[in-house]
Amino acid sequence: xxxxxxxxxxxxxxxxxxxxxxxxxxxxxxxxxxxxxxxxxxxxxxxxxxxxxxxxxxxxxxxxxxxxxxxxxxxxxxxxxxxxxxxxxxxxxxxxxxxxxxxxxxxxxxxxxxxxxxxxxxxxxxxxxxxxxxxxxxxxxxxxxxxxxxxxxxxxxxxxxxxxxxxxxxxxxxxxxxxxxxxx
Numbered sequence: 001x002x003x004x005x006x007x008x009x010x011x012x013x014x015x016x017x018x019x020x021x022x023x024x025x026x027x028x029x030x031x032x033x034x035x036x037x038x039x040x041x042x043x044x045x046x047x048x049x050x051x052x053x054x055x056x057x058x059x060x061x062x063x064x065x066x067x068x069x070x071x072x073x074x075x076x077x078x079x080x081x082x083x084x085x086x087x088x089x090x091x092x093x094x095x096x097x098x099x100x101x102x103x104x105x106x107x108x109x110x111x112x113x114x115x116x117x118x119x120x121x122x123x124x125x126x127x128x129x130x131x132x133x134x135x136x137x138x139x140x141x142x143x144x145x146x147x148x149x150x151x152x153x154x155x156x157x158x159x160x161x162x163x164x165x166x167x168x169x170x171x172x173x174x175x176x177x178x179x180x181x182x183x184x
Contacts, residue, residue, distance in 0.1 A: 001038045002062060002089075002104075003055060006075015009047045010153045011101050012038070015069055018160040021176050022168070028175040030168060037061065041085050048073050059088045065096060067163050072102030072122065072153075080110055097166045099148040099159045108149060109134050117144045120151035 001019075003012050019036040021027035037056040038045075046052045062068050068091055079085045091098050093113055100108050102122035108114050109132040118135045120142045130136055140155035141148060143162060150159035157177055165173035 001036070001069045001071065002059075002107075003038050003040050003045045003071055004073070004075050004079045004085075005042065005046050006048050006078065007045070007071045007073035008102070008153065009049055009051060011071040011073065011104070011156060012047070014153075014156045015071075015160045018157065018176055018180065019069075019164070021179055022164060022172065027179050028172055030172055032168075037065075041079075041088065048075065059085070060090075063090050063092075067097040067167055068099070069159070069163065070098075070100035070104035070107050072100075072104040074103075076103040076106060080106055086110060093146045097146050097148075097163055099150065099163055101150040101156055101159055102153065103128075105129060105149040105151075106132070108147060113147050114144075114149070117147070118142055119149040120155075121149060122151060122153075 022030045023034045039057040039059055039061045040055040041059045044052055045055055091111060103125050105119055105121040106129060109129060114134045118137045119129060120137055120139050121129050126136050140152060141150050141158040141162060148159060148162055161173045161177045164176055
C-alpha cells in the first residue's frame with residue numbers, strides 16, 4: 001500500500017483492515033504467504049486529519065510487490081509534482097496487480113498506466129483526470145487487465161475485493177468482503 005503525507009484516512013485504513021483479514025483465523029483464514037505493508041517515501045506519514053505513523057517500508061519496496069494499492073488524499077498533488085517521488089514510484093502492470101482510489105488514480109495516469117483506457121475517480125477529481133487525457137466513466141470500479149481505478153471512498157471494498165480475487169480467487173475475496181457486509 002502506498003501512503004504519503006496528506007492521505008485520506010479511510011482510503012488507507014479500511015483496505016488495510018480488509019487485507020489483514022485475509023490471514024486472520026477469525027475471518028478468511030487464508031494460510032498461504034500473505035504480507036500487507038504500508039510503504040512511503042518518508043519515515044513518518046501524516047494523514048490529512050493528523051494521524052501519524054511509521055510506514056513498514058520505503059517507496060522502492062512497491063516495485064517487488066505482487067499488488068499495489070494507491071490511496072487518495074489532498075497530499076497527492078504535492079507528490080505528483082515531486083519528480084524524485086515519481087521517479088522512485090516504479091510499477092509494472094505486466095507483473096503486478098495495481099489499484100488506486102480517488103485522487104490516487106492520478107498516479108496511474110501520471111505513470112502512463114491509463115493510456116488508451118477509461119478510469120473512474122472521486123467526483124471532484126474527474127476534471128483533473130480528464131485534463132491528463134484520460135477518458136472517465138462514473139462507475140465505482142473500472143478494471144483494465146491488472147490495473148483498476150475506484151471512485152468514492154466507499155468503493156474501497158470493491159477495489160480491495162478485486163485485488164484479493166486476482167491474487168487468491170473469488171472465494172477468498174467474497175469471504176473477506178462478507179466480514180464487512182451490511183446486515184439485512
